[in-house]
Amino acid sequence: MGYLKDERPTTIGVEGGWNLGAYHYKGSRLLEEYVAGLKHKKLTGSFCPGCARVIVPPRNLCGRCHRKMDGRKTVSDRGTITCFVVSPPIYKGKLKVLGMDPVEIGLVKDGQVVIPVFVKFDGSDSNTDTVLLNADPKDVHIGMRVKVVWAKELQGSLADVEGVEPI
């Protein structure tokens, strides 16, 4: 039978805008450290002196024991998939990235399946949100071993990590 409909009259609208780019946001220098490491294929995490967790990318404070995470530790670029989700095939007109069509601007091939994953890199205690490349969606599973796919030209930027691929 389907959904019940609720039809209502529409009154005039008054239009307005709110420029969210007008804010003066402040950030920490932690990402600067992180991307400097990426240039040398190093994944940097912060080390908690309280609970010994290593968080990648680094954080200022430990969310559990609230200690300053001043220590640094380089973790492996190999890790384990702790979670994954699978997109349907992405065709032209299906998805928007910052208002642009990812197929049209060549970010994905027409009909490509995208697999976002959480990866726990060896030596870290956190999930890093990235994407699984060069894998058949049928083979992906929690516990799958993966390694970082580094960009051809490392520039010291977040884009240096293109994603991960099966080992």
Add this chain to the structure above:
Amino acid sequence: MKRRNVAVIGCGQTKHSSRRRDVNVAEMVSEAVYNALEDAQVSAREVDAFVVGNMPGFGGVAQPEQWIAESLGAAGKPVLRIATGGTTGGSVGQGGYYVVASGLHDMVVAVAWEKHSDSKEAGATTGLLHVGLGNFFHAAGYGLSLKNLVATSVVGAAAGVAVYQAMFYMHRSGCGIEHFDMVAAKARRNAAKNKYAHLQWPGCTAEDIAKTDIVTYPFRYGHICPASDGASAIVVAEESLARKKAKQPAWFKGLASYTDEENQLQSENFGGVGVTDPSEQRGCWLSAVKAYRMAGIVDPKTEIDVAEIYQPFPSQELFFAERLGLFDEGTAWMALETGETEIEGRMPLDPSGGVNATNAIGSSAMQRILECALQIMGKAEEHQVPKKVRNALAHGWGGVTNYSTVTVLGDTPGR
């Protein structure tokens, strides 16, 4: 600590739908407030103060409480606005309890709302940008590329961290996508019995939901909550007023709200996330333990009669039910299979249809409290659970996906 006994004595809502463009936000919120006052049989004059809230940014009004106060009957009275993200309504409801239990006021109205259609973007996009944009700009400054963003957009299309939560829960409990179909179908079916709900589909079946396309596995379009316009309000009073005004007040017996580490995709400053399972929801578990202790509830499995769980996505009804102690770890989907969570089941979950059928974000967690009050007062009409309701459990979820509100309402104020 000395606390006064406090109860809900009246409930009011608006009809929820995608586009309440027949009214402005002040008129919409006022509709819920005056419905609640009528239900409680009190006049606006008798109300001492107002606790209000919606999500910051979502409706594009920076200080809505100042605009709408007069329309609510709040001019010249204390107005307190609370905003805690997705839990806003839960915090507003609990705020109503605090100001009365403390002795500050004797009778207050707590009201929460959202008007998504005042945003030009689809659904909750504008509001979510307000939440995540600072972090995004920060990462963009360090070379986050469009290519990196494809995965984020795929996840974003399926409501961000919720789709990961679903996968975590499937992996550790053994539940399948078909169980999400069943929860979503139940929500739409139940909503058809609730005249204020949004996505109403009489007799909806899991097969109907299974026919909808995958957004991002394991979520289908049929699993996703709507972006609703609407408001909900409760009248909250201290004991002597409550006994005078209501035949069966719905008493606040226990409540708590705990947070945990951030567990969105990335934490502040784009740092890593220490909670490796976002469906772990320690904040919910801590809130439940505290609220049960305050309410004198020892065994929630037998003492809670009905629960309204904050479940924009069907997976959340299942793992939150476990976090709230209503089912053993990893078993909620089995109870779903045997019909235990239906309106007439042993442990009805979201008889109103819940957030999965109606999501006016700021108001959603308030609706859980309101729906529990209706069940205790026996006023839930078509979706009233058939058994006697002594204790009802209202849950809210939000923050940076780490914050929960838990409220236990009962038919007696006793602990």
Add this chain to the structure above:
Amino acid sequence: MEGKSEIVEVKTFPFPAGFNWAVGPMMERFIRTLAGRKVLGARCPGCGYTYVPPRSRCGQCQAAIAEKDVVELSGKGTLISYTNAHVAPDGNGNLKDLEKPIVVGAVKLEDADSVLFMPVEGVKPQDLKIGLAVKVRWREETKGAVADICCFEPVG
């Protein structure tokens, strides 16, 4: 990190969030009626307080105000306060100088109790005074939009 700030300014780019606020039935009627060069108010059936523009709930006595309580006003009124504005927001969080000052007046319309804040034109700054009789100056072509009211100007 010695000698180096741990805080960095985050570079942003314009990111407009668009809104389209529904005005509701009373305000809609007010706006549409402007096309016929008429100003509507709403008289509270409970206490007689008259709002312009009309609204659906009385802030004074909480009575519901309905379509039947809508009244037509003369469009004439009295200046009860004013200010000379020399700067205006530039849209980027700063102020910009105006070419010439704008007079913004608080106008209480005849038979109304609430106040409209509108530009006042056609009067020299030295002639401005509280109590000045003013009336609506209509845009040449009125089409049922808020902008149909151009400003207020002195009567006569």
